[in-house]
Amino acid sequence: MSYTLILDDWLEYDIKKxxxxxxxxxxxxxxxxxxxxxxxxxxxxxxxxSHQHISTAIRECCIALKSPHPRDSFVRFVCMKLDISVFxx
Numbered sequence: 001m002s003y004t005l006i007l008d009d010w011l012e013y014d015i016k017k018x019x020x021x022x023x024x025x026x027x028x029x030x031x032x033x034x035x036x037x038x039x040x041x042x043x044x045x046x047x048x049x050s051h052q053h054i055s056t057a058i059r060e061c062c063i064a065l066k067s068p069h070p071r072d073s074f075v076r077f078v079c080m081k082l083d084i085s086v087f088x089x
Contacts, residue, residue: 003079003086005045008073013037027060027074037074042082048080057081 010024016033017024028034039054061078067076076086 001088003076004082006041006079006084010041010071011085025066025071026068028068029037029058030067035059035062038078042078046082046084050070054082 013034014024021080022028027038035055035058039051041069042054043049043051057078061074065074065077079086
């Protein structure tokens with residue numbers, strides 16, 4: 001399953017970011033709720049991956065990349081770390 005499904009339906013996230021006067025297209029690793037949101041999005045489409053495994057991958061990507069991260073690029077990087085296909089199916 002491609003990572004593009006993980007990028008679908010981020011409306012709740014976008015609304016929360018806009019309410020905080022932040023750009024919804026940027027992912028902030030410093031915000032715990034954003035890391036939790038992404039963990040749940042990935043686990044929703046890849047239930048075989050443990051919460052801990054996903055959280056560790058997100059944390060490693062946060063360390064490797066300078067913040068803020070473009071959301072699409074960051075999700076792609078996390079998916080690559082988790083061996084989730086980043087190519088269209």
